[in-house]
Amino acid sequence: xxxxxxxxxxxxxxxxxxxxxxxxxxxxxxxxxxxxxxxxxxxxxxxxxxxxxxxxxxxxxxxxxxxxxxxxxxxxxxxxxxxxxxxxxxxxxxxxxxxxxxxxxxxxxxxxxxxxxxxxxxxxxxxxxxxxxxxxxxxxxxxxxxxxxxxxxxxxxxxxxxxxxxxxxxxxxxxxxxxxxxxxxxxxxxxxxxxxxxxxxxxxxxxxxxxxxxxxxxxxxxxxxxxxxxxxxxxxxxxxxxxxxxxxxxxxxxxxxxxxxxxxxxxxxxxxxxxxxxxxxxxxxxxxxxxxxxxxxxxxxxxxxxxxxxxxxxxxxxxxxxxxxxxxxxxxxxxxxx
Amino acid sequence: xxxxxxxxxxxxxxxxxxxxxxxxxxxxxxxxxxxxxxxxxxxxxxxxxxxxxxxxxxxxxxxxxxxxxxxxxxxxxxxxxxxxxxxxxxxxxxxxxxxxxxxxxxxxxxxxxxxxxxxxxxxxxxxxxxxxxxxxxxxxxxxx
Amino acid sequence: xxxxxxxxxxxxxxxxxxxxxxxxxxxxxxxxxxxxxxxxxxxxxxxxxxxxxxxxxxxxxxxxxxxxxxxxxxxxxxxxxxxxxxxxxxxxxxxxxxxxxxxxxxxxxxxxxxxxxxxxxxxxxxxxxxxxxxxxxxxxxxxxxxxxxxxxxxxxxxxxxxxxxxxxxxxxxxxxxxxxxxxxxxxxxxxxxxxxxxxxxxxxxxxxxxxxxxxxxxxxxxxxxxxxxxxxxxxxxxxxxxxxxxxxxxxxxxxxxxxxxxxxxxx
Numbered sequence: 001x002x003x004x005x006x007x008x009x010x011x012x013x014x015x016x017x018x019x020x021x022x023x024x025x026x027x028x029x030x031x032x033x034x035x036x037x038x039x040x041x042x043x044x045x046x047x048x049x050x051x052x053x054x055x056x057x058x059x060x061x062x063x064x065x066x067x068x069x070x071x072x073x074x075x076x077x078x079x080x081x082x083x084x085x086x087x088x089x090x091x092x093x094x095x096x097x098x099x100x101x102x103x104x105x106x107x108x109x110x111x112x113x114x115x116x117x118x119x120x121x122x123x124x125x126x127x128x129x130x131x132x133x134x135x136x137x138x139x140x141x142x143x144x145x146x147x148x149x150x151x152x153x154x155x156x157x158x159x160x161x162x163x164x165x166x167x168x169x170x171x172x173x174x175x176x177x178x179x180x181x182x183x184x185x186x187x188x189x190x191x192x193x194x195x196x197x198x199x200x201x202x203x204x205x206x207x208x209x210x211x212x213x214x215x216x217x218x219x220x221x222x223x224x225x226x227x228x229x230x231x232x233x234x235x236x237x238x239x240x241x242x243x244x245x246x247x248x249x250x251x252x253x254x255x256x257x258x259x260x261x262x263x264x265x266x267x268x269x270x271x272x273x274x275x276x277x278x279x280x281x282x283x284x285x286x287x288x289x290x291x292x293x294x295x296x297x298x299x300x301x302x303x304x305x306x307x308x309x310x311x312x313x314x315x316x317x318x319x320x321x322x323x324x325x326x327x328x329x330x331x332x333x334x335x336x337x338x
Numbered sequence: 339x340x341x342x343x344x345x346x347x348x349x350x351x352x353x354x355x356x357x358x359x360x361x362x363x364x365x366x367x368x369x370x371x372x373x374x375x376x377x378x379x380x381x382x383x384x385x386x387x388x389x390x391x392x393x394x395x396x397x398x399x400x401x402x403x404x405x406x407x408x409x410x411x412x413x414x415x416x417x418x419x420x421x422x423x424x425x426x427x428x429x430x431x432x433x434x435x436x437x438x439x440x441x442x443x444x445x446x447x448x449x450x451x452x453x454x455x456x457x458x459x460x461x462x463x464x465x466x467x468x469x470x471x472x473x474x475x476x477x478x479x480x481x482x
Numbered sequence: 483x484x485x486x487x488x489x490x491x492x493x494x495x496x497x498x499x500x501x502x503x504x505x506x507x508x509x510x511x512x513x514x515x516x517x518x519x520x521x522x523x524x525x526x527x528x529x530x531x532x533x534x535x536x537x538x539x540x541x542x543x544x545x546x547x548x549x550x551x552x553x554x555x556x557x558x559x560x561x562x563x564x565x566x567x568x569x570x571x572x573x574x575x576x577x578x579x580x581x582x583x584x585x586x587x588x589x590x591x592x593x594x595x596x597x598x599x600x601x602x603x604x605x606x607x608x609x610x611x612x613x614x615x616x617x618x619x620x621x622x623x624x625x626x627x628x629x630x631x632x633x634x635x636x637x638x639x640x641x642x643x644x645x646x647x648x649x650x651x652x653x654x655x656x657x658x659x660x661x662x663x664x665x666x667x668x669x670x671x672x673x674x675x676x677x678x679x680x681x682x683x684x685x686x687x688x689x690x691x692x693x694x695x696x697x698x699x700x701x702x703x704x705x706x707x708x709x710x711x712x713x714x715x716x717x718x719x720x721x722x723x724x725x726x727x728x729x730x731x732x733x734x735x736x737x738x739x740x741x742x743x744x745x746x747x748x749x
Binding site: 433476477 | 620621623625626627628629630631632633637666670671672673674675676677678681682684685688710713714717718721722735736737738739740741743745747748749
């Protein structure tokens with residue numbers, strides 16, 4: 001499908017928000033809370049955070065919540081009344097970077113793999129993504145090293161690129177995007193002739209992905225490599241939780257006399273508990289093996305199964321790691337090793 | 339409209355307060371019936387989380403009571419408890435959890451009248467405060 | 483810096499220690515923990531105002547212990563953590579050598595736990611004026627404002643446990659959260675799960691926290707967790723005159739009691 005180009009004037013963004021809300025959609029956009037930026041519900045474009053490279057948490061919580069009820073029930077005497085999950089509200093995710101937009105394909109591949117996760121897919125179906133290209137990047141960004149780019153349309157239903165005038169070049173990528181344009185066609189004017197590339201950040205390629213993927217399988221048994229890389233790793237779950245492409249989850253049942261619920265919560269392969277068996281045996285008893293697992297899963301095993309890698313190069317893991325592990329450095333080291 | 343009857347959970351030690359409450363009963367002293375007693379061997383065994391779990395499960399007030407200092411059946415359990423409550427109570431206050439809903443007392447096995455008076459006083463205070471809706475609403479929040 | 487590198491080189495060359503746990507250049511302006519094992523690599527050691535992490539967290543990590551006897555670059559909170567770990571039987575005098583850094587940034591070689599004790603005894607470990615005013619800001623709020631403040635903060639929590647992982651005093655091989663018979667702390671990151679976790683962690687650290695602030699720095703969503711631990715540390719000091727990490731043989735304030743302990747709320 002060829003991508004239609006339109007112009008969305010900067011003053012029209014507020015009007016677009018009003019039209020989206022009038023259509024019954026909730027809008028999740030980056031909002032500043034102190035020094036952090038989260039995707040939260042906004043009513044007006046003026047509430048959005050400005051001048052930032054990346055949000056603190058990714059937007060995956062909109063389709064894969066941090067704590068989600070898979071089922072709920074109440075006990076009334078001898079009766080068990082099961083409550084079906086509510087139909088998710090129609091949602092627009094506004095202001096995602098292209099790396100984040102690309103991550104939904106990764107999440108979707110797992111949730112539609114051997115089992116159609118209806119809750120995830122319902123949320124995805126009800127979510128439209130209006131991405132915004134990156135005019136700035138920092139040293140942690142590496143989208144271009146993993147097949148992405150600061151202006152990539154992949155994953156966005158509409159991608160906005162801000163031009164020098166402050167107005168946006170709007171690329172209408174999918175049918176969902178067309179539906180949004182149809183809500184307010186007067187706001188989407190004739191396309192500007194400007195070159196999109198001129199307004200994108202420069203994100204140099206930092207390592208050769210093919211080299212990395214070629215060397216990883218053989219590196220599996222290089223215990224010293226993994227030990228050296230992971231000595232300072234503290235084994236928390238921060239990297240997995242802020243990652244837009246990490247999808248591991250735990251299921252917890254909470255019940256009482258009046259009813260109960262089955263919850264799905266985020267989990268991380270970095271936790272020692274992640275692979276602990278009931279018998280007490282742990283196939284990954286040390287942090288170096290868990291670090292190896294993280295890298296190999298995202299850059300090797302995932303590709304074997306899904307034909308694309310499990311990382312979009314957003315850099316959050318490195319920005320937020322309390323021990324400054326810096327995944328990018330480690331990937332470079334492996335890719336460049338002899 | 340029915341008047342609000344608070345649910346009050348009392349964590350009491352077996353040797354002093356539980357026996358004291360027994361005495362209140364055998365002495366046929368009438369007192370507020372809002373208290374649900376939970377008997378433990380000693381106040382020293384009372385984990386601070388038990389109090390919060392009571393609020394989570396719907397309690398509007400919590401009582402903790404045990405032997406007077408120097409009278410603990412296990413010698414020093416209540417001394418450990420005293421230190422714990424000093425710290426925990428100030429922490430609850432720091433978090434904005436309503437410390438007017440948490441009450442502590444030393445009630446011995448001979449103090450049947452004191453137990454009645456104490457329970458009546460706590461019930462009256464918690465009734466005035468109303469249900470602990472803040473906490474109970476919070477306990478259900480955050481699940482999508 | 484040069485003094486530190488020289489000392490490190492001496493220690494490694496003489497075989498007095500097998501590894502130097504120190505700070506090295508990290509991403510951008512940050513510093514990160516490094517584990518230097520060869521004398522020629524001691525040039526990687528740095529010390530500047532970006533060196534904030536409490537390196538004592540690595541003293542209980544099995545992979546680091548396996549490297550052999552360490553010399554550890556230790557600012558005041560790390561020195562306190564070392565003493566507190568010793569008081570809790572997690573390390574012995576001969577297990578390490580401390581390369582202390584005074585508040586002015588000078589290297590102080592501390593070869594024994596007693597030396598660390600003596601060094602700390604000469605310092606004021608009270609909260610700084612800035613730290614006190616942050617606590618006071620919350621203490622001055624009404625109970626309802628405090629409740630709203632902390633509930634807003636805990637709403638952000640995703641239960642990543644970075645606070646636990648970065649804390650030198652959270653060294654339990656199997657944390658309370660990882661026990662499910664009973665599941666005392668809810669695993670899920672709903673509102674009550676978050677509140678319960680932070681309350682339990684703070685209470686387990688009461689009189690043990692060494693005020694390094696790593697918990698707040700580690701938190702990816704920016705919850706000021708160190709305020710919780712500071713509040714409890716101040717309360718323990720006020721009530722029981724006890725501070726964590728002052729002596730290598732120190733009793734845990736909540737395992738102790740005095741006949742004279744005073745309170746004004748037990749009828």
